[in-house]
Amino acid sequence: MLGRGCCRLWGESNYTCQRCDSSNFCNCSSMNLVTIPRVLEKVSRLNLSYNFITHIKETDLTKHIKLKVLMLQSNEIQSIDDQAFKSNVVLEYLDLSNNSLIQLSPAWFLHLSKLQHLDLSGNKYRNLGPGRLFSHLESLRWLKVGNAFLSNLKKDDFEGISHLDDFILLGNKLESYEDRSFSSFQNVSHATMNLHDPFQKNQTLAQRIIWDLAPATTHVELRDLEYLSSSDTQLFSLPNNSSVKKYTFRNSSLSDSTIYVLLKNGRNSGISELVAENCAFSGRGEWHKVKNMTCESLISLTIRHISIKQFYLFFDLSFLHGLISHVRTARLTNLNLFMMPCGVSKSFQRLEYLDLRENLLTDLMMKEMVCENSWSSLTYLILRKNKLHSLKKISPILSNITHLMHLDLSQNTLSDVDFCVWSKTLQFLNLSGSQLSTISQCIPPNIEVLDLSNNNIRTFTTHLPSLRELNVSNNKLMYLPGGGYLPNVKILMISGNNLISMSSDEITTFDKLTTLDAGKNHYICSCEFLTYINKYLTHSIQLLNWPENYICDSPLVVKRMIVKNTKRSFFDCHTTLSVTLSCVALCLPIAIVGLLCYKYHGIWYIQMTWAWLQAKRKPKKVRNNNIFYDAFVSYSEMDSEWVENFLLRELENTHPPLILCLHKRDFIPGKWIIDNIIESIEKSRKTLFVLSQHFVQSEWCKYELDYSHFRLFDENNDTAILVLLEPIPKETIPQRFCKLRKLMNTKTYLEWPEDEVEQQIFWFNLKVALKGEENIRGHQ
């Protein structure tokens, strides 16, 4: 209440509504408005419904000359100025329903020659005014008038109206009706009358209204009738000049007597279509008196959503034979129908279309319903949402309907499907929503359109050469149905399954495929799949619900992405290539390092470093106490002849003999060669290097040289003695033997001469070099 109070004030101070879109539709519904707001002048559709507008002023809508649709329903409009719609000459749609208008004025509509749709229902007027309300509405096609207060209709009320698609009169409280009030009506396609009180209290009045209407309308619909008594036996009869072909009862309560009167009086009125919808029926089908009546005009019967309290007490309706024998279309749905006796089935001898959905039919009752010659013309049968369980039982029964082409068994619980018999004429079969998990044994081989949606089918491999359309949506299929078995399928619906992929190979087996719905599956968005579906499939067939329903399920990086927008990276898409490239990227540095190692003798350097570290770790004293040899001779194998023939003989035969360590002779077998070298050098006082070109080539010699070099620097003892067997120019020594170069620079070396006299001097010098230090140290 506070809100309303506040906004009434706001509204009076020129409230503006700016909720307009690009098509000049302004939606000002439910804004607590109390007056017509200021709004875009070029507005073409204006919704002002569900506000608190009480009055429409003459000036409110004068500027809105382009207004075509004006919705003012559910306000509190009590009055409208006579000239209020004067400028709205292009207005086509005006809804003034559910307001509080007490009086209607013909002046409002004087200029609305384009108005097609007018709703004046649900106000407080008791009559349609003194003037001729609708006489200028030459374009009117839809009219709803009346309310719970309308008490009388008089002769000129509808003057000017001749053709309407729909005419709805709310006259539940109508008390008086002046004859020929509908005399201007020439062709009203559908006239809906809510005439509760007239039918209840004054059936003559009701009768006069219907009789007046009957020559001008093809479809009469009666609403809100309630358990009519049949005191007036003329009820529902129609005049000879009636145009009525269709009679509808809606939202009414009917009894046995109502139906009996209707059947009795209606059968000769030329009605071809009878509809009862959303009604309550209190009787038990006690219409025996119609037994010998016939009705050749009735060809369509619709009885839908009827609450029948005593449905289980219903009579066998075989006495209806003559009334239903010409019916071609029957919809008997949502009626608690549990049975149609064989006799009634037989009476429907011209029935082509029968809809029995939402009833209580069982396998057993089907047997009773389909007897010899029942429904002998039937081609279309709907048994959706009943209590059928076994295809094994009902398929042979239904195969007796000799012309059946179209059968809908959807939404039953069909568990027993191991064996079926079908009519050869059957072309359309609907088994959706039936909890089926296997079906292959139960599909008619010549079927053309098959709906198996909403089941639990995991595999589909049936051979169906005539099949044109297949709907297997919402099942558990992981693969497309075996393509080769379905050569004529044009339309395939397989959304909501467990498909993980679709490949060109699978799709191309359906040569005739034009339309495919494969959304809502669990696609693995591989590169092949993405390429195929995005670049080829979408261009070759009509893909329904594309792209919004095609979502990637995996891999994780693209989960929940729309297939159309999903792109995979180069590395994802070329796995072999990228693995190869990674391997190359990983192996190349290793190879390069390896190559560099080889080229620059890395391993040798590593070994050296390791050996050096080893040597450094050993305590010095232990070394001195373990002197065992006078000299360790380091030489190349190529120089072994000189070492063994000359050096060994000369030095070991002196007095006292010098003890030499030769790797050939003194190395401990089985020990690692580097350990041997280190140990031997450590056990020797001096290291004698026999230098030659060969020596430089041999790695071990380099190593020995280096180790001795460590000792040289570590212990400051002059252990290395160099003997040159042949001249080695310094340039020929490889770069990495910088130590040898240094050694040769810093130490004097002995050269092996060719001349024998000079050789004697050489030996002498060598012995001095080997022994000299011994004298200084005074050891041993």
Add this chain to the structure above:
DNA sequence: CCTGGATGGG
């Protein structure tokens, strides 16, 4: 011969 439905997350 339109009047229909189910749907998952790891």
